[in-house]
Amino acid sequence: MATTIFVLNGPNLNLLGTREPEIYGRDTLADIDARLAARAEELGVAVDCRQSNHEGDLVDWLHEARATGAKAVLLNAGAYTHTSVALHDAIKAIQLPVIEVHLSNPHTREEFRHKSYIGMAAKGTVAGFGAKSYLIALDAALIL
Numbered sequence: 001m002a003t004t005i006f007v008l009n010g011p012n013l014n015l016l017g018t019r020e021p022e023i024y025g026r027d028t029l030a031d032i033d034a035r036l037a038a039r040a041e042e043l044g045v046a047v048d049c050r051q052s053n054h055e056g057d058l059v060d061w062l063h064e065a066r067a068t069g070a071k072a073v074l075l076n077a078g079a080y081t082h083t084s085v086a087l088h089d090a091i092k093a094i095q096l097p098v099i100e101v102h103l104s105n106p107h108t109r110e111e112f113r114h115k116s117y118i119g120m121a122a123k124g125t126v127a128g129f130g131a132k133s134y135l136i137a138l139d140a141a142l143i144l
């Protein structure tokens, strides 16, 4: 059975590439997904890339990662990073390595972005490298 990495993206990331390129870069989420698929092929693994604006979908997909035997999850929860106890608890519950991913570095931004409920439960965090944050996290997931 192929090694699969779930890549989960939260609210508004479907609009990526349209505004604030100085913060989030010019790649669309489709661009990022394509770069991940290409890197995954080089590494001999599969990526399952999904995006939702709904917190419950992300919780369900974390459960699905566990149920389907995924090796790890890359999670950019967007604004839910700073609010979601539900995602924090789901990460704890599934007992899989979850790597928190951010395009920007939230610690250099507004105060409200400095708290991460995701980071408090994740294996680790990659932030501030734009689209490359995802590629770095994918490589990290495979050496865990």
Ligand SMILES: O=C(O)[C@]1(O)C=C(c2cccc(Sc3ccccc3)c2)[C@@H](O)[C@H](O)C1
Pocket: 011, 012, 013, 014, 015, 016, 017, 018, 019, 020, 024, 076, 077, 078, 079, 080, 081, 101, 102, 103, 104, 105, 106, 113
């Ligand atoms: O840096 C990130 O990846 C982050 O997870 C992403 C976020 C985010 C917030 C709003 C929109 C978007 S994506 C976007 C950006 C510009 C225009 C349209 C959508 C991402 C923030 O909520 C987080 O604090 C940080």
